[in-house]
Amino acid sequence: MNKRIAENLFLRAYEMELDGESEHSVWAYRKAAWTVDELDENLADIYRLKGMRGLIALPSIGNSIARVIISLLEEKSGGFRHYRRTVCSRACCAGASPSGSHWNSFPAG
Numbered sequence: 001m002n003k004r005i006a007e008n009l010f011l012r013a014y015e016m017e018l019d020g021e022s023e024h025s026v027w028a029y030r031k032a033a034w035t036v037d038e039l040d041e042n043l044a045d046i047y048r049l050k051g052m053r054g055l056i057a058l059p060s061i062g063n064s065i066a067r068v069i070i071s072l073l074e075e076k077s078g079g080f081r082h083y084r085r086t087v088c089s090r091a092c093c094a095g096a097s098p099s100g101s102h103w104n105s106f107p108a109g
Contacts (some may be wrong), residue, residue, distance in 0.1 A: 002036055002043050005072050009033035009065070031060035036069070044073055 013029035035058055036043060046054040047070060055066040 001073070002039050005043055005069055006033045006037035008072055009036060009068070012068070028060070028062070028065065032065045032069075035060045043069065047073055 009029050010033040013026050013033065016029065017026045039046075039058070043055075046058070050057070052063075052066050052070065055061050055069055056063065061069070
C-alpha cells in the first residue's frame with residue numbers, strides 16, 4: 001500500500017509541476033512521497049491506530065497532504081489507478097489511454 005500511495009503523491013507532484021504550480025507545493029508532495037516510500041511501517045496501520053495525528057507526525061506530512069493520503073487509503077480501487085482515471089485532466093490524458101502521453105514517464109501500477 002505504501003508504494004501505491006507514494007507513487008500517487010509523486011504523480012501529483014509531477015502534474016502540479018506541469019501545470020506550473022508553485023515549487024513549494026511541488027516539493028511538499030515530493031518530500032511526502034519520499035517519506036511514504038521509505039516507511040518501514042504500513043501507512044494504513046499508522047492511520048488505523050493513530051488517525052490523522054499519526055500521519056502528521058511523519059516527516060514532511062502536513063494537514064493537506066495527510067487528508068490526501070486518507071482519501072487514498074479509504075478508496076477501494078487503489079490510489080494509482082484512481083489518479084490515472086480521475087485526477088489527470090490534461091488534454092493528453094483526457095479520456096485516452098496513457099500511451100503517447102506523459103504517463104509513459106511512469107511505470108504502470
